[in-house]
Amino acid sequence: MTQAPVTETIQIRGLRQPVSRIALGTWAIGGWMWGGADDRNAIATIHEALDLGITLVDTAPVYGFGHSEEIVGQALAGRRDRVAIATKVGLDWKDDHKPFRNSSPARIRKEIEDSLRRLRTDYIDLYQVHWPDSAVPMEETARTLEALVREGKVLALGVSNFSIAQMEAFGQFAPLCAVQPPYNLFERAMEHDILPYARQHDLAILAYGPLCRGLLSGKMTAETKFGADDLRSADPKFQSPRFAHYLQAVRELQDFAREKHGKSLLALAIRWVLDQGPTIALWGARRPDQIAAVADAMGWHLSADDRREIDAILARCIPDPVGPGFMAPPGA
Numbered sequence: 001m002t003q004a005p006v007t008e009t010i011q012i013r014g015l016r017q018p019v020s021r022i023a024l025g026t027w028a029i030g031g032w033m034w035g036g037a038d039d040r041n042a043i044a045t046i047h048e049a050l051d052l053g054i055t056l057v058d059t060a061p062v063y064g065f066g067h068s069e070e071i072v073g074q075a076l077a078g079r080r081d082r083v084a085i086a087t088k089v090g091l092d093w094k095d096d097h098k099p100f101r102n103s104s105p106a107r108i109r110k111e112i113e114d115s116l117r118r119l120r121t122d123y124i125d126l127y128q129v130h131w132p133d134s135a136v137p138m139e140e141t142a143r144t145l146e147a148l149v150r151e152g153k154v155l156a157l158g159v160s161n162f163s164i165a166q167m168e169a170f171g172q173f174a175p176l177c178a179v180q181p182p183y184n185l186f187e188r189a190m191e192h193d194i195l196p197y198a199r200q201h202d203l204a205i206l207a208y209g210p211l212c213r214g215l216l217s218g219k220m221t222a223e224t225k226f227g228a229d230d231l232r233s234a235d236p237k238f239q240s241p242r243f244a245h246y247l248q249a250v251r252e253l254q255d256f257a258r259e260k261h262g263k264s265l266l267a268l269a270i271r272w273v274l275d276q277g278p279t280i281a282l283w284g285a286r287r288p289d290q291i292a293a294v295a296d297a298m299g300w301h302l303s304a305d306d307r308r309e310i311d312a313i314l315a316r317c318i319p320d321p322v323g324p325g326f327m328a329p330p331g332a
């Protein structure tokens with residue numbers, strides 16, 4: 001049997017075995033904010049990811065309001081031992097499907113049972129607080145999660161979209177093993193604080209949006225339009241005049257990837273994330289052909305000169321960069 005292409009792995013503290021450094025992100029699979037989803041394609045994508053050597057799947061209750069977790073559970077039935085599941089906690093919603101932050105002990109206790117049922121499992125490998133909730137004392141959130149670890153319902157804890165101060169506060173009451181910030185060639189804020197902190201504290205970094213919501217796939221043009229139920233309609237990167245700047249950077253990065261390494265921009269974008277530190281790239285895909293491109297990101301590296309050249313392209317093309325702050329749900 002030939003070896004699956006995804007061979008790079010990383011050990012997240014608390015997990016039973018190392019996981020692949022490319023994980024499958026399943027937000028789009030939930031349909032919500034991504035213009036709907038096709039379940040059969042979604043399940044085939046998860047199976048394809050496993051066949052390619054991916055052993056970590058990231059989901060969340062809020063992705064499709066339970067739908068993404070249900071599809072992951074359905075796809076992994078009978079294959080649970082081959083993969084680690086990362087899901088999240090701490091976003092709530094009512095009938096209007098408008099998420100808001102809620103990391104109260106009662107919400108956590110409800111969510112863990114809902115997630116275990118939807119995912120058809122009796123434990124979560126990595127349980128991450130989706131967004132910080134300043135309305136609930138960190139001690140209450142962290143101690144409730146730590147109890148889930150003691151009860152065997154969760155193997156390891158992580159946080160997402162947290163500041164360093166919030167991570168420090170969390171770490172006083174529960175062991176923190178991983179952090180999930182936005183990170184890609186165009187969104188680099190975490191390099192200044194989270195990256196050094198993660199190195200210092202042995203945290204794995206699950207980098208979300210490594211393709212910058214498709215911008216770094218290289219398939220978008222000035223004519224690309226998004227539907228009303230697509231988060232990119234609200235993303236300032238995809239509005240004029242910034243969109244033109246980002247597309248110019250895409251073109252120059254594409255040329256660089258092809259001329260210097262004989263690679264696609266997509267492979268460059270993923271490789272760049274993996275070469276930056278103790279990172280895992282959360283590749284968002286909803287069709288098997290999208291994740292099949294994974295092999296191209298394996299087995300090569302970017303040099304310090306490459307990284308300097310990439311930085312020069314970004315500085316030249318994008319005079320007014322903007323982060324992914326538009327995604328933050330209400331609350332703080």
Ligand code: NAP
Pocket residue numbers: 024025026027028058059130160161180207208209210211212213214215217219266282283284285286289290291292293
């Ligand atoms: P992403 O991975 O940066 O990009 C997904 C986009 O890339 C989709 O638009 C998809 O196109 C496109 N794409 C994927 N493979 C492709 C290929 N081979 N060729 C061309 N296009 C391709 O974005 P993301 O889904 O926002 O982030 C990834 C994961 O991170 C999520 O699924 C989720 O698990 C996690 N996440 C977490 C948070 C958080 O707050 N913790 C926030 C965002 C994301 P189409 O649109 O055509 O399908």
